[in-house]
Amino acid sequence: MTDYAKFQPWLDWLDPRHEQTLDRLKAWSAINSGSANIDGLAQMADAILPAFAELDSKTTIIDLPDGEAVSPAGDVVPVRFGKILHFHKRPQAPVRALLCIHYDTVFGIDSAFQTPRIVDNNTLNGPGVADAKGGILTILNALAALERSPFANGIGWDVILNPDEETGSMGSAPFLAERARTADFGMIFEPALADGTLAGARKGSGNFSVRIRGKAAHAGREFYAGRSAMVAAAQCIGALHALNGSIGDATFNIGKIDGGGPVNVVPENAVVRFNVRVASHDERHQAEAAIANIINDLNNLDGISAELHGRFGRAPKEMAGKTRDLFEWVRELGGDLDLDIAWKATGGCCDGNNLAEAGLPNIDTLGVRGGLIHSDQEFAKTDSLIERAKLSALILMKAGAGALPASFMKTEN
Secondary structure, eight states: OOTGGGTHHHHHTTGGGHHHHHHHHHHHHTSOOBTTOHHHHHHHHHHHHHHHGGGOOEEEEEOOOOEEEEOTTSOEEEEOOOOEEEEEEOTTSSEEEEEEEEOOBSOOTTOSOOOOEEEETTEEEOTTTTTTHHHHHHHHHHHHHHHHSTTGGGEEEEEEEESOGGGTOTTTHHHHHHHHTTOSEEEEBOOBOTTOOEEEEEOEEEEEEEEEEOBOEETTTSGGGOBOHHHHHHHHHHHHHTTTTTSTTOEEEEEEEEEOOOTTEEOOEEEEEEEEEESSHHHHHHHHHHHHHHHHHHHTSTTOEEEEEEEEEEOOBOSOHHHHHHHHHHHHHHHHTTOOOOEEEESOOOHHHHHHHTTOOEEOBOSOBEEOTTSTTOEEETTHHHHHHHHHHHHHHHHHTTOSOGGGOOOOO
């Protein structure tokens, strides 16, 4: 019996689950679970919980404290989050895996994109089919196969399904980091590209808002008594944009400006919202210093005050050390399934960045193959529903059999 043959019966067991998985994916896609739709997130959680009952794991539902955001008027307002769903089993096993993905989507309750549809015999279009409800089902199927195998006792696992990844995981990040410190490796189920390519190194990301206050005045009678927050915002935008190309591969994207009002009033308030992407920790530190200098310059303007809100929610994830070892090992396992596993660096980020910052090596695109995410053309390739579950099941069973890469092996002191 070859090494792969030891695992094949439990991988083959997954084949008849294709139609059930596809039906569930269509039903779950039709539930609007946009990050801000608290009722929709609760409905999605109510669909997930009975499906995961098959795994006979301990289940914990975790309330998240409110976050903060800056309103268009420049006020700091509370932000509500959905609930974390945490499934866990065999915490004392010799190997621990952390499997994560989100159940929120970018499609708000008023989005016109609400209904899944079959495009062809291998393509399902719908909100969240790839990003990332297909990933949730990949986790479920992979663990269902593991739990039926004789290798399950060798590996303990945690599953975290969070409700706020699409807005930066600001509420769930502390819990992700806590569980990351208890695991040996991580598996994130963001979608792979349509051809199966995985994301390798990822840039870090920060979302920021600058609240700017000036002084209102009548634009005709007392124009020179006013101090325009919009003009200061324009200066802020110019200074931020000028940072592009000055700090390695870091990018500064101005996403939105709020403020102003009637054109016969010198505007008192403005908010500048921007995103920063960095390829390394050094770029992050340089970017933070450069932003601080811009805020300081704004505060030195006559009659203007500026305040920065936000932070780097996700650190860069580098392809090095145990993370590279993990990718190379998964590439080898893919060969057993006739899958050509490749990866490439990306400017995008996900909770894999959070796990890496907590010190956990991880692969973060183990979900279904798909594409055009965050648009009404989002699709999942349906032949990948079981294909990707088999890959993850093989990873878990091999780890349970003690066959992780050598760099992961624990040594006696």
